Amino acid sequence: MKKLVKVLSALALAAALVGCSDLADEEGDAEIAARAAASNKVTYTMASEISRLVYEGYNEGKNGPIIITKGVLKSGWTSKNVYLITLSGTEIIKNQTTGYLTDLKSGFNLKNAYLDNVVSIVTKNIPKNSNLVFAGHSLGGMICQQVVANDTIKKNYNVLNTVCFGSPLLSAGDREGTVQRLGDTSDIVPYLSGSLFNNTLWAIAGLNREDGGYGTDFANAHQSYIRDDEWGKYDVVGKKYGGARITLDLNTKTFYKSKVWFQK
Template identity: 45%
Template sequence: MKFGKIKKTICILLAGTMVLGTSLTAFASEQTPADGTETYTNVSEMAKFTFKGYNNGTLPTPTTTLGLLEYTLKTFVMGDEYNGPIGIVKAVLNQNGKEKNVYIVALSGTELIWSDYTGLQSTGAVTDLLCGFNLDNPYIKAVVKAMKQNIPAGSDVVFYGHSLGGMIAQEAAADKTIKRMYNVTNTVTFGSPLIKLLSRREGLVRRMCDTSDIVPVLSVYSLTPLAVIQYWGSERFSEDGGYNSKWLAAHNESYLRQDVWGGYDVLGIKGGNATMTFDMGAAAYYEAPGISWLHLKK
C-alpha cells in the first residue's frame, strides 16, 4: 500500500478529533465569477449561497440513496479542488429601509470529503452525533478560528447553515467567544434540528423545515420533554415542497426552491423585507479539518 493511502486511512480513523493546526487556509471561490455586487431578497437565495460550501460548489447535492453513494465516491477524492464548508463574506443588510454592514458566515453540512491541504474534514457522521447531543466538536472550533482571523471584532454577524451546518450555526450563536467578540443578529438554518436551546443563543433564530424532511427532528431534544419545541417551536417554519416520503430530496433540494421559500426574506422572516447585498464572488472559504494534516504531510 502506498504511503499516501496509509495517510488517508489514518485520517479516516481519527475523524472527529480536535483541530490542532495553528491557522486555516482561505480559498477564493473559483466557481463563481466576480461579476459584481447583487442584492438577494429571499431565503432560498441565501440557501444557494450556503450550498456553495459543498464540494467546491461543483456538484448538485444528492436526492436519492444511490445518488448519495455516487456523490460520496466523487467528493471524497476531490483533494486540492476542495474549498471548505465555511464561507465568509461582507454584506450590506437592508431591513425596514435601514442599512448596516454585516458579515455573513455560511456553513454547509454533512459531507465525507478529503482535502489535500488539511486531510479529512470534520463534516462527517461523528460530528453529526456530537452536535446532536450538544457536544464540543472540531467543526465549531474551525468556525471560531476562521471568524477570529477574518472578521473584525465588534462586527454584526448573520449565520446561515444547512443540515449539520445549521446545527453548527446554532452552536456558534451560543459560543462564548463569538458572543464576546461579535454581535450575532440572526441565525437561519435549512433542514437542521434544534440545538443549544438552553445555551442562550444570541440573536433571532429561524429554522426552515420542509414538511417531508426528517432531519430537523434528529437531535437530543426529540427524546426529551422539549420534543414539542423541537417539532412545533416558534423558531420552526414549515413549508410543503411536495416530496411526500422522499425525505432526502426534500432535505437537499427544497430549500433552494423560490416557489417554496420565496415568501421568506433573507433573515427567514415570512413576509419580511430584509435584503442582502454582496458580491458572491468575493466570498472566501475555510476548511474544517478533523486533525492536523500538516503533521502527517511531512
C-alpha cells in the first residue's frame, strides 16, 4: 500500500511539473510576443523619415494612398498621443483618386473625392477628440491642407501639425494647427496652385527651401524629400532645427484605399 501511495505521489508530482512547464512555456511565448510588439515601435526625428512613410502610399493602388498609424509626439517636455495620417500624391491608378483631375480640383481648393475619402476614413477610424498629425507629398500635401481646413475635422479633432513635401499652398488662414511646407529650390510643383495668384506672397515666402543641387532636373527634385542630407535638419513636423520626434507603433499602421466613386 505504501509503495502504491509513493507511486501515485510521484505521478502527481510529475504531472504538476509538466503543468508548470507548459505554463512556463505559455508565459515565455507571451513574453516573446510582448517583446516583439514593443520592438515594432520606432522613433523618428527627421522630416525625411516621415517622407519615407508618406511614400509608402505609392504602391500602384495595391494598398491605397492613405496610411494611419498611432504614435506619441514629443516636443520639449510635452508628450501627446497622436494619429499620424500620411497621404501620397499623384499616381495614375484605375479607380483611385490620385489622378490629374484631383490635382486640378485640389490646386484650386475645390471639393474632390480624395478629400471626401480622407475625411470619411478619419471620422470612421479615429476616436473623436484625438490629436492628429498630417503629412503628405505633392497632391497629398494639398489634400492634407484641405483636410485640416475641413469643418468636420476641426470640430471633432485636435489638429496639431501638418508637414507638406513639395506641395503648393492651399486654404491659407483656415487651417487648424501648424503647417510647414518644404520644397527643394529646383522643385516647381510647390508653386502650382491658385494661391500663387490670390496669395502670392505667402505662397512663395511660406515655403521652406533647401538646395539639393538638382539644377533643372525638376522631376528628381520633386522626389528628393527622402534625403537625410537635405531634409534631416527639419524635425518630424517640418520645423528647421526643431526637436520634435514621434514614436510610432508600426503594428497599428493601416492602409486605406481612396476610390474615385466614393459615396457618403
